[in-house]
Amino acid sequence: MLKSGPVWALGAMSGTSLDGVDAAMVLTDGDRILEFGRSAYRAYDDAEHDVLRAALGLWEGAEVAAATQVVERVHAEVLSGFPEAEIVGFHGQTLAHDPRGRGTLQVGSGEGLAAGLGRPVAWDFRSHDVRMGGQGAPLAPFFHHACARWSGMDRPVAFVNLGGVGNITWLDPRRSAPDMNGALLAFDTGPANAPINDLMRARRGLDADIDGALAGAGKVDEGVLSAFTQHAYFRDIPPKSLDRNDFHGILRAVDHLSDGDACATLTRCAVEGVALALDHAPVPVDRVLVTGGGRKNRTMMDMLAQRLQADVHGVEAFDLDGDMLEAQAFAYLAVRVARGMTLSAPMTTGVPQPVTGGRMAWPPG
Numbered sequence: 511m512l513k514s515g516p517v518w519a520l521g522a523m524s525g526t527s528l529d530g531v532d533a534a535m536v537l538t539d540g541d542r543i544l545e546f547g548r549s550a551y552r553a554y555d556d557a558e559h560d561v562l563r564a565a566l567g568l569w570e571g572a573e574v575a576a577a578t579q580v581v582e583r584v585h586a587e588v589l590s591g592f593p594e595a596e597i598v599g600f601h602g603q604t605l606a607h608d609p610r611g612r613g614t615l616q617v618g619s620g621e622g623l624a625a626g627l628g629r630p631v632a633w634d635f636r637s638h639d640v641r642m643g644g645q646g647a648p649l650a651p652f653f654h655h656a657c658a659r660w661s662g663m664d665r666p667v668a669f670v671n672l673g674g675v676g677n678i679t680w681l682d683p684r685r686s687a688p689d690m691n692g693a694l695l696a697f698d699t700g701p702a703n704a705p706i707n708d709l710m711r712a713r714r715g716l717d718a719d720i721d722g723a724l725a726g727a728g729k730v731d732e733g734v735l736s737a738f739t740q741h742a743y744f745r746d747i748p749p750k751s752l753d754r755n756d757f758h759g760i761l762r763a764v765d766h767l768s769d770g771d772a773c774a775t776l777t778r779c780a781v782e783g784v785a786l787a788l789d790h791a792p793v794p795v796d797r798v799l800v801t802g803g804g805r806k807n808r809t810m811m812d813m814l815a816q817r818l819q820a821d822v823h824g825v826e827a828f829d830l831d832g833d834m835l836e837a838q839a840f841a842y843l844a845v846r847v848a849r850g851m852t853l854s855a856p857m858t859t860g861v862p863q864p865v866t867g868g869r870m871a872w873p874p875g
Contacts, residue, residue: 512597512630512848516544520595521841522585524603526674526754527703527803528562529717530554532837533588535595540845541687543660549834552588554580565605567755569615574605578617585618586626598623599844600633607647607753613637614646624871631871632844638868639854644861645751651679651688651696651858652846653839658683661828668795669825670784670814671836672804674704675752678787679858680795689855689864695792696858697748700741700783701757703803706776709761713769722809725777728770734763738779744786749860780804781813788818801825801832843868 516539523532531554535547554562558580565577581603589598602618620633636646654669658681669679676699685693703718706725710716719725738760743752760779764772788795798820804810805824815822825832843853847868855864 512845515539517596517845518547518594519597519599519841519844520589520592521599521837521839521844522589523601523836523840524581524585525836526604527707528554528559528674529803531584531588532834533592534831534834534837534841535592536838536841538656538842538845540842540849540851541656543656543842546831546838549831549837550588550591551833552584554584558584562603565617567606567753569606569612574617577603577605581618582622586623589623589627595629597844597848598627598629598631599840599842599847600631601635601840602633604754607751609640609645609751613640620869620871624873628873630848630873632847632868633871634869635840635843635847635853635867639859639861639865642861642865644854644859644865645749646859647751648677648679648696648698648858649843649853650677650836650839651681651694652853653842654679655681655683655688655694656842657830657835661830666791666793666795668788668791668798668820670699670798670800671802672702672780672800672810673802673836674702674707674754676700676702676780676783676804678784680791682793689852692792694855694857695748695790697750697787698752699787700743700752700780701760701776702780702783703807704754705757705760706773706780709764709772709776718803719773719777719807722777722807724770725773725807726809728768728772728774730778731764731767731771731775734775735778735782737763739782739786744783748790749856749858751859774809777807777810778813780810781817784814785817788820794819796820798822799825799828799830801830801835805832
């Protein structure tokens with residue numbers, strides 16, 4: 511059993527951008543954030559990245575087995591550097607996500623990790639939500655609500671995470687709990703960095719458009735942008751979620767463009783997804799807080815500021831760590847799993863009622 515009261519929880523995240531593993535500590539009782547602790551990052555090397563990329567979209571087979579080995583080995587390496595952690599939140603690596611079909615697949619076993627680390631591990635965060643009729647994503651919104659309360663916010667605000675896939679959390683911090691009616695609305699906005707990174711790797715052998723420099727020098731193709739906004743996903747009513755490959759056709763759409771114009775167009779598409787998402791906000795917001803790698807893309811941030819009718823800030827403006835927010839989220843959620851607290855609600859994943867989730871793995875003895 512986990513001791514009562516606040517505990518130091520360690521969370522880990524390996525996102526759809528496939529850049530590496532983030533790990534971060536949070537002191538929490540599963541409701542409040544009391545303190546943020548230290549963090550670490552371990553990038554995947556080229557060989558590891560290639561193994562993970564080869565398994566994207568697959569549900570089984572040799573590629574999935576190889577990806578699982580990489581995920582477990584790298585996470586064990588990173589997480590072993592935090593002996594002070596009392597519980598670990600292990601998200602694993604999403605390879606496939608089809609909540610209305612085969613379900614959702616995050617590879618990596620919490621059982622082996624718990625045995626290796628000698629500490630309890632919360633894992634498999636998404637499956638129960640999907641079994642109960644939810645999308646299984648996004649799961650960070652409950653943590654975003656806690657962050658807003660920790661920061662002393664007193665009016666509705668939107669958190670936008672621009673990782674491989676974008677997602678948005680509209681929240682009202684005046685609601686005391688994240689599973690209350692009117693506290694949250696969250697869903698995926700569309701592709702964010704994933705297609706840009708894929709294009710840079712394919713055309714230039716680079717991992718990303720650093721600082722949005724190439725996009726900043728390019729010109730947006732309005733025809734591609736217009737076609738992008740006609741995608742059926744944008745007509746769906748939230749909550750809703752995406753797989754990394756749901757917009758795979760967008761790369762083919764920019765095949766004919768120069769590198770700069772292609773990057774500019776993909777960046778603008780990511781921004782348009784956020785703008786269309788904000789149309790669903792229950793109450794308009796005057797502040798958008800950006801987390802994830804996209805906030806480091808100056809061109810993407812400039813485009814957001816020009817497109818949205820709100821002030822756009824990186825989360826650092828409110829003393830939050832945009833590099834580690836998702837890892838911190840799974841530290842926070844790990845405590846909620848251990849204590850049987852809810853992880854998702856109708857307006858975050860579309861599940862019919864607020865539900866618990868996750869599994870606990872305990873070290874031998």
